[in-house]
Amino acid sequence: MRRRLLITGWLAVLGLSAVLPLSALFHGIVHVGPRALVASRLQTAPIIAVGSDVTLKHGSRYVVVAILGNVYVAGGVHDDVVALGGRVYLGRGSHVDGDVLSLLGGVYKARGAVVEGRIGGALHRWGGGETGARRDLPRFLFKNIRLGMAAGLALLLIGTCLTIVFPWQVVLISGTLRRSPLKSAATGLLCLLTFMFLVVPLGLSLAGLPFAILLTGAASLAWLFGLTASAVVIGRLVARSPSSLLWSAAAGLVLLALSMVVPLAGPLLVAVIGLAGAGALAVALISRSRPAVTAL
Numbered sequence: 001m002r003r004r005l006l007i008t009g010w011l012a013v014l015g016l017s018a019v020l021p022l023s024a025l026f027h028g029i030v031h032v033g034p035r036a037l038v039a040s041r042l043q044t045a046p047i048i049a050v051g052s053d054v055t056l057k058h059g060s061r062y063v064v065v066a067i068l069g070n071v072y073v074a075g076g077v078h079d080d081v082v083a084l085g086g087r088v089y090l091g092r093g094s095h096v097d098g099d100v101l102s103l104l105g106g107v108y109k110a111r112g113a114v115v116e117g118r119i120g121g122a123l124h125r126w127g128g129g130e131t132g133a134r135r136d137l138p139r140f141l142f143k144n145i146r147l148g149m150a151a152g153l154a155l156l157l158i159g160t161c162l163t164i165v166f167p168w169q170v171v172l173i174s175g176t177l178r179r180s181p182l183k184s185a186a187t188g189l190l191c192l193l194t195f196m197f198l199v200v201p202l203g204l205s206l207a208g209l210p211f212a213i214l215l216t217g218a219a220s221l222a223w224l225f226g227l228t229a230s231a232v233v234i235g236r237l238v239a240r241s242p243s244s245l246l247w248s249a250a251a252g253l254v255l256l257a258l259s260m261v262v263p264l265a266g267p268l269l270v271a272v273i274g275l276a277g278a279g280a281l282a283v284a285l286i287s288r289s290r291p292a293v294t295a296l
Helices: 002-026 137-165 167-179 181-203 209-239 245-259 265-289
Strands: 029-032 037-039 047-050 054-056 064-067 071-073 081-084 087-090 100-103 106-109 123-125
Touching: 037 047, 054 064, 064 071, 071 081, 081 087, 087 100, 100 106, 137 167, 137 209, 137 245, 137 265, 167 181, 167 209, 167 245, 167 265, 181 209, 181 265, 209 245, 209 265, 245 265
Parallel strands: 029 047, 037 054, 047 064, 054 071, 064 081, 071 087, 081 100, 087 106, 106 123
Antiparallel strands: none
């Protein structure tokens, strides 16, 4: 009973923390899809774009968030500019009163651009023309290959540690993934959508920021467990013979680490595989939480 009350209270606080940013979200602009969002006038509402670039020709009065897309800023922005999995380009004469954050991208600042707040992410000089990746494709590919090798090695080490420390959990997730691959993949996609439309609004509010950080950490841990379990399934498929859990995980993780070297396609493939494994984790937890039915 106490456990149910605690979970109910935590969910109530989480929901109340999300009310304010969600209301701001639905009063603003939500853009989903590969088509770029070009704002030809001063924006008077928040902007959240998923999977597309955002171009502000005359600035914005409210926050601008791009998920898996870039933000091009011209004019004045009186709030924060955030790019998750993309870059922020600050054009000549642009002025940002708030913070500028680029996660897994970078902030490209042209001459004369001013940022009053903090800059989060690697800062680069930008001439205001084409992006550096387009001008120097070999260097861009070499940099991505080098980062892919480093990320693949890190995933190999983390997955091996999880297999050694939590073997039964990895066996449970891998078994669920092998029995129900489509159900696990669909559950992982549903969890991703829920995560994006819950954590992003929470992160934009002061009261919901701790919950956003907590949920992000839990989601990252679930993804790592899912990726490790997926590596076990891949390793046993490749071996085609009975093998130990550690050797299966190591073989699968090596293949996933090697795929990280391929620019763009490799990290995307690894992300999808880990997402399917995280869905298998959710399916396993839900099935184990169901009460057993006994025949009378």
